[in-house]
Amino acid sequence: MKFTKMQGAGNDYVYVNCFEEVVHDPTAVAIKVSNRNFGIGSDGLILIMPSQVADVRMRMFNSDGSESEMCGNGIRCVAKYAYDHGIVAKKEITAETGAGILTLQLFAGADGKVEKVRVNMGPPRLTRKEIPMLGEPDERVVNVPLNVLHSTFNITCASMGNPHCVIFVDDVDAFQVEKYGPLIENHELFPRRTNVEFVQIVSRTEVRQRTWERGAGETLACGTGSSAVTAACVLNGLTEKRILNRLTGGDLEMEWGEDGNIYMTGPAVEVFTGEINL
Ligand SMILES: N[C@@H](CCC[C@H](N)C(=O)O)C(=O)O
Numbered sequence: 001m002k003f004t005k006m007q008g009a010g011n012d013y014v015y016v017n018c019f020e021e022v023v024h025d026p027t028a029v030a031i032k033v034s035n036r037n038f039g040i041g042s043d044g045l046i047l048i049m050p051s052q053v054a055d056v057r058m059r060m061f062n063s064d065g066s067e068s069e070m071c072g073n074g075i076r077c078v079a080k081y082a083y084d085h086g087i088v089a090k091k092e093i094t095a096e097t098g099a100g101i102l103t104l105q106l107f108a109g110a111d112g113k114v115e116k117v118r119v120n121m122g123p124p125r126l127t128r129k130e131i132p133m134l135g136e137p138d139e140r141v142v143n144v145p146l147n148v149l150h151s152t153f154n155i156t157c158a159s160m161g162n163p164h165c166v167i168f169v170d171d172v173d174a175f176q177v178e179k180y181g182p183l184i185e186n187h188e189l190f191p192r193r194t195n196v197e198f199v200q201i202v203s204r205t206e207v208r209q210r211t212w213e214r215g216a217g218e219t220l221a222c223g224t225g226s227s228a229v230t231a232a233c234v235l236n237g238l239t240e241k242r243i244l245n246r247l248t249g250g251d252l253e254m255e256w257g258e259d260g261n262i263y264m265t266g267p268a269v270e271v272f273t274g275e276i277n278l
Helices: 025-032 072-084 177-185 221-237
Strands: 004-008 011-017 042-051 056-062 090-097 101-108 113-121 145-150 153-161 162-169 195-203 206-213 217-219 242-247 251-255 262-267 269-275
Touching: 004 072, 011 072, 011 153, 025 042, 025 056, 042 145, 056 072, 072 101, 072 113, 072 221, 072 262, 072 269, 113 242, 145 177, 145 242, 153 177, 153 221, 162 221, 177 206, 195 221, 221 242, 221 251, 221 262, 262 269
Parallel strands: 011 042, 056 090, 162 195, 206 242
Antiparallel strands: 004 011, 004 269, 042 056, 090 101, 101 113, 113 262, 145 153, 153 162, 195 206, 206 217, 242 251, 251 262
């Protein structure tokens, strides 16, 4: 299988061009290629596919083989791949995802290759039934206490097509993400598990985020997570609607637009290409 390793803010995936390749068992392939000792090494697998309704389609699999509806850092890299490799020849493209059809704007560097991508991530879905979460279906979850082990965290939850649980902490670098992340990911409140974002407010326009990803563990960045964080910051009155999110692997420029959609701008980088025997 031919592949391209790409990363966006350090969130790295193995990308396969399914205009040319067929991947028969993406769950098994995701587990194999993601392994950092016995595989290629990545947070998961992303398939770049033809679409009947958009310029390109993305399917995304975590390193544990589970499929997610959406990947924010991944969709920027899909757009870069599609443009740089001649699948699309325009700088505003559409992509079909499990979270709907998204529109992306591409920004190229002096060599003509895409360096940065702005994505309309759509609106945050805020009710329990949309996230999904147990409880009153039409209720929002903003600053609601959740007991985990002997601690209580105040959580704010949103779906960006995939589920997110946001927790504000005083010192995110000292926080025990690997202890609490998996307990919240698998908490009975979340029937489809959840991604968990731990966030420190730096100022009204800047935050610092660490992410425990559903199906992958702690990663260096999460674009859908950053979108959920943007909504959570505003809903809790902690920041303006436009913020800089400093994630472990890089920065994302975020905005909750007046049209209700979240906009994310960030890097997309091709690391290397190769072939692997499956
Ligand atoms: N890193 C991604 C999200 C990947 C999927 C997630 N782990 C899930 O299962 O929903 C991003 O940049 O959004």
